[in-house]
Amino acid sequence: MVNTRAERLRTPRSTVRPVLQVVELQGTQESTGDRGLGLHEAGLGNLEAAAALGQDPFKSQVRLWMEKTGRRDLLHPVRLDNDSSAYWSRLLEPIVAAHYTMRTGRKVRCVNTTRRHPEYPWMCATVVREVVASSEVQLLECLSVGMQMAPLWALGVPEYIRLRVLHQLAVTGEQAADVVVLLGGQDLQVYRIERHEFEIARLIRQERAFWRHVERDQAPPASEGDG
Template identity: 85%
Template sequence: MVNTRAERLRTPRPTMRPVLQLVEPLRAQVPTGDRGPCLREAGLGNLDAAAAVGQDPFKSQVRLWMEKTGRKDLLHPVRLENDSHAYWSRLLEPIVAAHYTLRTGRRVRRVNTTWRHPEHPWMSATVIREVVAAPEVQLLECLSVGMQMAPLWALGVPEYIRLRVLHQLAVTGAQAADVVVLLGGQDLQVYRIERHASEIARLIRQEQAFWRHVERDQAPPALDGDG
């Protein structure tokens, strides 16, 4: 039987199943509470991991606590100019991902999905790209670093980036992630970060200790260099 064009358009097409099955996606609805709107950022995401344990060179624990407890209005705003490293890193992400495929032969898929830890609902992670059909690695983190930031990569992946990726592995259950970084616009490096149960357990304990300060609305003790 031949269907008409109108009938074919009304017939639903089969959807493709994702290659990587992780954990339950983070829902758009967020619980309400005493502080209301700030709970949209209540959980700790992968970008918060290093600051939560006092290892982020660009954000202190106290500043992160103020953000998570709705005290942003008391902070000096962080300006994001069009010539900032964050702006260019985001702009160059697709190019960095494409060259990762050229370098390694592994296919990459953009998913841009946020996941929640099955046991610790205050932990979330945003996965921008997955590595397709590669049993040895599942996630891909793409970065572009300017000349001023390049020295932080002299010995490999900086600790604050490594903690962000470990947080992703903890939440998603993935076994490994590749970090591909473009240094100074001309040097492409690829690093592998694998899942280590003891390190992830320690990171979860440290993040949970910080999160208790958020839940109790009590500022964490200031560390040396906190501003």
């Protein structure tokens, strides 16, 4: 019997709590700058959390749903040029991480792993860097933002970045992550995002609602700007 795509995506219920899965990355990169999504079609990664909730200023729920349900050929491709913000952000990550260590005194290691939530296997998260031997903070997100995008950081971490980090904390079970961002090539800022169980529960509930649309192969309601 041939199952539909929706049936194949549907996660079976289980009374046994799955063991946390760690999958080594092998240089997988998304054309939009999203990294670590070799399991892209099989679940929601941290870089997709905001889009799943309709909070990503660069990707709509409908576009994400089309990607997850194998409709990429109907989308306009997103090109990654050598002078794009995503390219330079990746190139500068090691430098940003090094300056984080200089400023805070905390050691950092590059791990490049993808993990899955022990209870919700459709949730996965890429962990690029960890903070070594710290009881206060365990994960590190390094970003480089150009002058055009810097205003989004005027009041601190933008909501779409905060949702990405909360997704990471939900999947990994860690307590806190530092977000270090280089603004306009000269202003380095460090922000702490701590685990909040109520917010994480709400995040999982909203992401699960989106994932049901993927399982059922039914598009989520279109919002303004999805056209």
